[in-house]
Amino acid sequence: MLITLEEARHEPFRWDEVAELDLEELEIPELASLGSIACAGTVSAAQDGYLVRARLEYSQGLVCTRCLEASSSEECCDFELLVLVEEQAEEAPFDFELEAELAEQDLDTMTIVGETLDTLPLIREQIQLGVPMKPLCSSECRGLCPECGINLNQGDCKCVAPVDPRWSGLAALKAQLGSEDASES
Template structure:
């Protein structure tokens, strides 16, 4: 997942990068990347620093947190990062610890975007993915998907320790 700065004749510049989902080192339980991950990048140059604004989109298959069925969705994320070219061969700086800054050595022109893309994917993940806002989930007794059929459970067993709570009203 590289961005070659020499591929642009002048700045500001824009480009669209596409990566196979299989080539991305990203794992999340209940989420599967599909097809191509697309990143649109706008680049501004000031001296030896390139300021980038990117928009990421990737089709995914997610697992609903209520009914556990898989459904198709799309992750989208806006993010910013910068690429800084150092003066020497190896670049050691306090800024290199900043995940939003990609440090390159003098004479280097290809930036690896893997880390910033992976971070953008993580930030785009929904905390509770739902197949539908009205998802009814699973029956806690028999486990049937309540979106697909009605539950045939009649009596819900209540733990004897909670019986006294009925008398509180």
Template sequence: MLLDLKALTGPREHLERTYPVSAFDATGDFTIGAPVRLSCDVEKIRDCYRLVGGLVTRLCVSCSRCVEPCEMALDVTFDLRYVEQALNIGVGEAEIDDDDLSTAFYCDDQIDLGKLIREQLYLGLPMKILCQRHCRGLCVVCGANLNVAGCKCSVEWRDPRLAALKELLAGKTVKERE
């Protein structure tokens, strides 16, 4: 999954690539559920290369609430500046702005597109993934998947943070009574 920069013919080139699911190792956070379609423009600007484009795929993840496996479409766009790694050695952080998140590195006249894709997939992954918009999650008492069946536990303080608050409030009330 390397992009050979020496093979680029013009100052700007369009790139369309599709990678099969098997090209990616499984990660702890998701597995790739459909071929990854990468589409971007590569532009040479002095010693740097600017890659502007996007990628589309499907990810198999687990729902943040009920932990059931679910699939989500992912469509991310990026605008990255690639700086040659060697140019940066010894210069430390001075050359690259700390908060310039869109800077990446290349070496040996190659850009690692596999790394680019993995990073973009992580960035595109939402903080909270739900199998359905109104996923009811798991019962904190018995662990039942509440989307599938109800349970007989009290539903009043299902949120553990609220339960902790309730305990605090209860303790306070007892003290006040003493």
């Protein structure tokens, strides 16, 4: 949605929106699905621009980097962002100075040209930030068998597991007992 910043000049503008993002446009391979994004917050005039304070709620499906299964979760993120308004795009040198100053305040900033704030790029950025570098379906995920590719969370395969050194003595004993024993197990 487009917010006319003029409306936020004297009193905070209430931002309520349900946004849809195109999954392909996001280009995040780990993101398998994305539901509607409920945005609620305010846009208020600040010293150097406009302060956006909002919460996004949405469901997303992430592909586990170990087992490659997608699992969905409900996400909720709060964020603050300072929107700097530039009259014309040419004022870059001045803007660099401003950004350096603002970086010290530890606030995320975004510079826009003109008095209209498009919320989509802003939402897109938060969604991207919400995707971990290496998503896992669970910290205990056993991943895929490197031999046959079966998902080990769903069951064991018949591939030979690496031998635990503590059992190597037993394995040697088994080998001595002959192949008949092994084929029955």
